[in-house]
Amino acid sequence: MDVVSDAVAAMRTGAPHSSRTRLHAPWGIRFEPQEGAGFHVILQGACWLLPVRGEPLPLGVGDVVFLPRELGHAIADAPTTPLRNATTRRLVDAASPAAGVGAGGAATxxxxxxxxxxxxxTHPLLAEMPDVVHLPARVGQHSSLRGAVDLLGRELTTEPLPGSAGVVPALLDVLLLYILRAWHDEQAEQATTGWGPALRDPAVTAALRAIHRAPAQPWTVQALATQAGLSRSAFAERFTATVGSPPLTYLTWWRMTTAARMLRDTDLLLRSVAERTGYASEYAFAKAFKREFGIAPGQYRNSSRSLPGDNANTG
Structure with missing residues (x-):
């Protein structure tokens, strides 16, 4: 099992979307907060990211900026340019990809x-990321990420290419995974704790994969330590230091997260959900679920299916 892919899949509630936009200075676009994450990749020219928290960030060609929790932000040709609201799913109202906007100034x-x-x-893997993740263009760095950007850019042309409806969502999924990989790789080089080092640690990764592969297994710290090839105490200390929680705490969190996804996305009986997440009875499962979420599993299922549709507006 792939822990990073699992983390994204557990949080996903709808399909991603993207657009390619050409803007001519002066221009400024404000994005409202949303239940999701957003990104911008600069293919030509330059601009500024204006986060709700923190200082304006200059962006140049090849830069990738990822907002793992979309608190609202703006992008503009300059920090002082007046902003227009992006009120639709794409930027078509704020900026036409065909004609551009602005007064004919420099293009971005x-x-x-x-x-x-x-x-x-939010999976801890994403929760530890800052509000703004900036991956500046560097020669020889993150070649896979750059390759995904190039492919996506070619697909998002003015005229849709044959098969784009299937290719673009797949490329967006790839892009997200490469962004996460790039940032956590950088963290692994700079820190000794956190998910970057955890994903680079073979022992911790072995335990995480075991949990993700078989959440219903009656795991103990000793059993997970055996998977990791370490003594019980050494494993527990290393796992807690990198992942940020003890092994069995993470196990319970992942079981509940998996259960929530099953309730949201499938029609499995509660008994089946309980069995697949390591609970001997529906009662024991319901009690654990309510302790974690504050509501009963049936209520969670009903409420999750009555949520409003896609209202994301970045891109």
Missing amino acids: VMLCGAYRLDQSR
Whole structure:
């Protein structure tokens, strides 16, 4: 099992979307907060990201900026340019990709997009990321990420290419995974704790994969330590230091997260959900679920299916 892919899948609540936009200075676009994550990739020219918290960030060609929790932000040709609201799913009202906007000034070409993610159940792998993740263009760095950007940019042309309806969502999924991989790789080089080092630690990764592969297994710390090839105490200390929680705490969190996804996305009986997440009875499962979420599993299922549709507006 792939822990990073699992983390994204557990949070996903809808399909991603993206657009390629050309803008001519002066221009400024404001994005409202949303239940998801957003990104911008600069293909030509330059611009500024204006986060709700923190200082304006200059962006140049090849830069990728990812907002793992979309608190609202703006992008503009300059920090002082007046802003217009992006009121639709794409930028068509704020900026026409065909004609551009502005007064004929310097051009900026961007890929902009959004992912629908359940921020109420953020996986720790994403939760530890800052509000703004800036991956500046560097020669020889993150070649896979650059390759995904190039492919996506070619697909998002004015005229849709044959098969684009299937290719673009797949490329957006790839782009998100490469962004996460790039940032956590950088963290692994700079820190000794956190998910970057955890994903680079073979022992911790072995335990995480075991949990993700078989959450219903009656795991103990000793059993997970055996998977990791360490003594019980050494494993527990290393796992807690990198992942940020003890092994069995993470196990319970992942079981409940998996259960929530099953309730939201399938029609499995509660008994089946309980069995697949390691609970001997529906009662024991319901008690644990309510302790974690504050409501009964049946209520959670009903409420999750009555949520409003896609209203993401980045990109």
